[in-house]
Amino acid sequence: MKVVVTGAGGFVGRQLVSRLLERGDTVVALDAQAGGIAHGVRAVAGDLGAKAVRDAALAGGCDALVHLATVPGGAAEADPGASRRINVDAMYDLLLEASALRPGLRVVYASSIAVFGDPLPAHVDDGTPLSPKMIYGGHKAMMEDAVAMMSNRGLIDGVTVRLPGILARPKGPSGMKSAFMSNLFHALKAGEAFTCPVSASGMIWAQSVARCAENFVHALSLDTALLPPTRAVTLPAQRISMRDLAAEVARQCGVSEDLVTYDADAELEAAFAAQPPLATPAAEKAGFTHDGDIASLVRSALATL
Amino acid sequence: MKVVVTGAGGFVGRQLVSRLLERGDTVVALDAQAGGIAHGVRAVAGDLGAKAVRDAALAGGCDALVHLATVPGGAAEADPGASRRINVDAMYDLLLEASALRPGLRVVYASSIAVFGDPLPAHVDDGTPLSPKMIYGGHKAMMEDAVAMMSNRGLIDGVTVRLPGILARPKGPSGMKSAFMSNLFHALKAGEAFTCPVSASGMIWAQSVARCAENFVHALSLDTALLPPTRAVTLPAQRISMRDLAAEVARQCGVSEDLVTYDADAELEAAFAAQPPLATPAAEKAGFTHDGDIASLVRSALATL
Numbered sequence: 001m002k003v004v005v006t007g008a009g010g011f012v013g014r015q016l017v018s019r020l021l022e023r024g025d026t027v028v029a030l031d032a033q034a035g036g037i038a039h040g041v042r043a044v045a046g047d048l049g050a051k052a053v054r055d056a057a058l059a060g061g062c063d064a065l066v067h068l069a070t071v072p073g074g075a076a077e078a079d080p081g082a083s084r085r086i087n088v089d090a091m092y093d094l095l096l097e098a099s100a101l102r103p104g105l106r107v108v109y110a111s112s113i114a115v116f117g118d119p120l121p122a123h124v125d126d127g128t129p130l131s132p133k134m135i136y137g138g139h140k141a142m143m144e145d146a147v148a149m150m151s152n153r154g155l156i157d158g159v160t161v162r163l164p165g166i167l168a169r170p171k172g173p174s175g176m177k178s179a180f181m182s183n184l185f186h187a188l189k190a191g192e193a194f195t196c197p198v199s200a201s202g203m204i205w206a207q208s209v210a211r212c213a214e215n216f217v218h219a220l221s222l223d224t225a226l227l228p229p230t231r232a233v234t235l236p237a238q239r240i241s242m243r244d245l246a247a248e249v250a251r252q253c254g255v256s257e258d259l260v261t262y263d264a265d266a267e268l269e270a271a272f273a274a275q276p277p278l279a280t281p282a283a284e285k286a287g288f289t290h291d292g293d294i295a296s297l298v299r300s301a302l303a304t305l
Numbered sequence: 306m307k308v309v310v311t312g313a314g315g316f317v318g319r320q321l322v323s324r325l326l327e328r329g330d331t332v333v334a335l336d337a338q339a340g341g342i343a344h345g346v347r348a349v350a351g352d353l354g355a356k357a358v359r360d361a362a363l364a365g366g367c368d369a370l371v372h373l374a375t376v377p378g379g380a381a382e383a384d385p386g387a388s389r390r391i392n393v394d395a396m397y398d399l400l401l402e403a404s405a406l407r408p409g410l411r412v413v414y415a416s417s418i419a420v421f422g423d424p425l426p427a428h429v430d431d432g433t434p435l436s437p438k439m440i441y442g443g444h445k446a447m448m449e450d451a452v453a454m455m456s457n458r459g460l461i462d463g464v465t466v467r468l469p470g471i472l473a474r475p476k477g478p479s480g481m482k483s484a485f486m487s488n489l490f491h492a493l494k495a496g497e498a499f500t501c502p503v504s505a506s507g508m509i510w511a512q513s514v515a516r517c518a519e520n521f522v523h524a525l526s527l528d529t530a531l532l533p534p535t536r537a538v539t540l541p542a543q544r545i546s547m548r549d550l551a552a553e554v555a556r557q558c559g560v561s562e563d564l565v566t567y568d569a570d571a572e573l574e575a576a577f578a579a580q581p582p583l584a585t586p587a588a589e590k591a592g593f594t595h596d597g598d599i600a601s602l603v604r605s606a607l608a609t610l
Contacts, residue, residue, distance in 0.1 A: 084397070092389070115450075117457060117534065118457075121534070127432055129533055129534050130453065130535060131453050131457060131534035131535055131536075132450065132453060132454045132457065133458060134454075135454070135458075137454065138450055138453070138454025138455070141450035141453075141454070142447040142448075142450045142451060143447075144450075145420075145435060145437065145446035145447045145449075145450060146443060146447060148435065148436050148437060148443070149437045149438065149439075149440070149442065149443025149444075149446070150443070152422060152423075152436060152437065152438035153438060153440075228434055229422065229426065229434050229436035231436075
């Protein structure tokens with residue numbers, strides 16, 4: 001199938017594009033930056049907010065669209081107008097334009113657990129109300145409704161997946177406030193000390209980037225009758241403590257877990273390391289999975305570092 | 306208090322403005338049309354999508370905003386772009402602009418049961434997922450998320466109320482597909498025959514316009530800690546059959562209920578007269594009410610005809 005992937009040069013996008021190419025799909029890779037795109041794809045670089053850029057990506061048609069491109073959480077807080085322009089307006093336009101070319105096409109939309117609020121409620125499951133606080137989460141929630149509405153009209157056949165923490169991101173500034181989870185991997189792999197900005201007992205929800213990419217591939221072909229009426233599911237994730245994560249990363253890297261010390265930032269702790277019990281039966285029913293156990297999660301995350 | 310009311314010249318707006326003036330509030334009445342605005346208010350006429358018009362309404366500041374202005378359901382289906390421009394973009398701008406002048410102001414937002422979909426699910430309560438199908442419902446749902454997000458950030462102090470069928474609207478084209486419910490009142494009051502476009506056994510959710518205006522007045526001062534995390538409640542409504550409604554209207558108008566015949570349109574029936582059991586505990590906890598019984602509902606609706 002021919003798949004347009006937005007945000008294809010990003011962390012999840014590159015993994016996904018590799019998998020799609022492996023299975024023989026034709027890929028159009030749209031990204032704000034020209035670099036970082038795999039060989040064997042048609043690459044389109046430019047601002048998603050520009051119609052000409054979207055038109056270039058859609059030229060020649062497509063069977064499905066995976067929409068990963070986003071102004072991420074930290075960047076959206078810093079510039080709410082940019083988030084509105086890209087995360088709401090440009091996405092809405094893109095869905096209408098893709099639908100006009102290929103009515104009813106499969107659209108897989110990367111939303112976020114930020115739709116549930118900050119801090120998260122005491123328990124999260126498929127009935128948890130959306131109550132975003134971050135600009136990013138608010139805009140993601142708005143577009144979840146748009147995906148549901150357009151799907152109910154037959155304009156698209158949408159699947160919204162809310163991503164938990166994805167491990168491990170590349171080094172360097174990503175605009176993601178949750179980058180510390182990945183920086184732990186980079187430090188220990190290099191045998192370096194790491195000061196963790198959340199506490200050892202802080203609880204995170206995590207999934208490896210390889211598993212995340214597999215979940216996106218699954219979303220491209222799943223039977224949407226299995227989804228809730230919102231078309232949105234929270235991806236399954238393992239709920240683990242930073243201490244347990246650090247110990248397993250250290251073990252697999254062959255270094256001492258004493259390299260990790262903790263100096264908790266209250267705001268980061270509340271936003272990303274106080275994650276409550278999570279139940280995701282709707283996603284599991286639709287065939288989405290997490291990595292299984294902490295050793296598999298860490299092994300998978302280290303393999304793609 | 307000083308209240309800006311958008312859509313003030315509309316059906317619900319006029320009732321609300323009257324009530325606010327009665328209790329001594331200062332009212333700025335914004336509407337697309339210059340006519341239909343009560344005396345004793347500062348009236349601003351113009352397109353809500355124009356910044357100059359919004360600025361004129363907000364000039365001089367305000368303590369609260371009641372946002373009734375909308376491209377209604379039928380009109381939104383006919384022109385989705387107009388709905389997006391007014392029901393999403395202009396409202397989002399208005400909330401930011403009002404918040405910039407008066408951070409944390411009370412905002413009461415008129416949403417719709419259309420957020421639940423078309424047809425409605427088999428039962429509607431406070432846990433029913435949003436799955437809009439109509440453009441109108443999709444855009445209303447998107448802005449429910451925006452109200453929640455802006456409220457969680459302290460930009461506004463928002464209350465979203467989802468309106469059921471409101472009785473009785475004035476005669477004439479309103480853009481509302483549900484106008485038939487009101488046309489029943491006009492016909493029987495005039496002693497005229499009425500062909501009802503849904504079946505006698507069709508079930509509707511209804512509230513009188515006077516009660517609806519009282520609910521908006523209540524929303525201006527309620528303690529928002531009583532609301533769910535979404536800030537949104539479905540207003541309490543009586544669930545009644547068209548047959549029972551017609552019989553009571555005929556009785557109070559002193560005419561025969563045989564004036565009413567039924568010729569059901571499948572689409573209207575599915576959208577507006579197949580309304581399932583409704584439970585609204587969240588709204589009731591926050592102090593919202595319906596008319597009590599069918600005689601009170603009809604009496605109230607006839608009084609404002």
